[in-house]
Amino acid sequence: MMNQQLVSILLVEDNLGDAFFLQQILKESQISKFQVSHFDYLAKAISHLENATCDVILLDLLLPDSQGLETLLNIQQKAANIPIVILTGMNDEKLAMEAVRKGAQDYLIKGQVTTEILTQSIRYGIERKIIQKELKKRTEQLEKTNQELKKKTEELEAVNKELKAFSYTVSHDLRNPLSNFKGVLFLWVEKYKEQFDTQDRQWFDIMNRSCDRMNQLIQDLMLFSHVEKQKTYLSDVDLSVLANQIIQQLEMKYPNQKVEAIVESNIIAVADENLVYIALENLLNNAVKYSQKQEKVIIEVGSFFNPDSQELENNRGEEISQKQLVYFVADNGVGFDMKDADKLFIPFERLHSKNEFEGTGIGLATVQRIIKRHGGKIWANSEVGKGSTFYFTIPNSSQTLAIEN
Structure with missing residues (x-):
């Protein structure tokens, strides 16, 4: 990055012989060109920084108007963002460590300095300062984000x-x-x-x-809001048993409707039984409700591990691992256009008018909340006139079954 650049150096050194020697060393560099501004007093260097800047400062700690670490601290007040390389005759390891702690980029002994050592120290000092500046910027951005x-x-x-x-x-x-x-x-x-x-x-x-619709709306709103606050108690839940119970109730709710239910046996999930019952009840009720125009309502409840070599992708583009157990509820109802799939789980959004099918538009939003409470995902696949299939995952169940298998 620096090879083609002219590097501006502020040299603060009261010994003219040392200053000349350092400038000659810099001229011998084959990889960088340096422009040196030399001052023998700290006050002069600080005054120079008020009207000009530089890429790096080479600083002697023993000057006529300043001694020791105070020299570093004083110039830092005017050069907070400029890398400072200390060049001194004092071979003091304790002083060197303290200088670096105080912000010096490097600590070099004059008698040991070569062109390669000095050039590398200048380059690394500039690069480290750039990194520090970027880190500071990102830290400030992170702090701002945290505040937001x-x-x-x-x-x-x-x-x-x-x-x-x-x-x-x-x-x-x-x-x-x-x-x-x-x-x-x-x-x-x-x-x-x-x-x-x-x-x-x-x-x-x-x-x-x-009145009945308003009462149902109030009940659905209450259920929707309580799902987030309700504590979850996880246990092995047989979804097959729950599904069959719900389907029996739906057959009584729709006595004139022929319902054929295909429920896989022993569908086990590690879930909160009360919450997952509510989710299944909503999904199965929708399956029957939106299939009423068929001569026979056909519902299927099952589960599977993705058998394909590629990962299964839901309609939101999120990948579902092959090891993830996927549950599903399918029907042969009216279906819907997949371009409207994003509206499914938004409260009060309906893909069919209330004149066609009754409902409040909160059921699927409640189902999604329940699945999310379990750390899972829910999505659907459908085609107009050819039914719908709702898929959902409950991660704890997959982990348990994977261990058992």
Whole structure:
């Protein structure tokens, strides 16, 4: 880097013979060219630095107006970013170590200096100073980043407090008036139902369904917010058993729908049973709900280790290791366009209108939170009119099974 550059040297040396000798040594260098400004007093050198700069300072510690380490400390006040190489006749190891601790780039003994030694010392001093400057810059950037992160953390803590207050409001201040409204609505209908005409019944149905939808929305919001706060208790969970239980409940929920469920046996996960039940319930409910237009709903629940030679990649471009166990829930429903896949797990985002399929748009966001709580990932693959498959991982399960196998 320096070979083609003219290196500016500030030589602070009161002995004219030594100064001449050092300048002659520098002239003999074959790899660098040096321009030397020589001063015999420290005060003159410091005055020079007020109006000019240099690449490196060669400093004698014993000067007419300054002695010892004070010489180094005094000039550093004007040359904080300039490498300083001490050139002295004092062969004092203790002094040399202390000088380096105080910021000198090197400590050379005059009688031992050669062209090669001095040139290398100058080059290394400049390069070390550049590295130190860069490290300082990066440290300052890191400190700034840490301060920003601290500020963001404080902001997030404030938001979390607001969310807790919001959750309380949702569970009490909203749910209670809604329950009162529905109760009064029921009493009003009981009292006047004999006088209802067709339009009155339609209005009642609209109000009743709106109350139910609002109540479901409140429940989903509460569940969504509580997932993050709920403690996890990990154990071996048989997802096959949970899936079959949920499917039985769904068959009662959709009595007019033919459901064929293919559930792999002994799908074990190391997970929180309550949370993973909620996740499976949402995924399986969606599988049935979005397959209702089919003559028969076909659901498959299973797991696999990626058998391909390459790593499996989810729809976000994140790689899933071959050793990672992947669980899946598949259906033969309406599917969706994969260009909309990023919207799947965003609260209140819906890929189908509520007139086509009921729902609040919070279920999959809740599932994602649960999977993330377990350190896993979730993604989907689908094609319009050809069903959907949701994949998810739970890392602890893979590690356990890998050890067992």
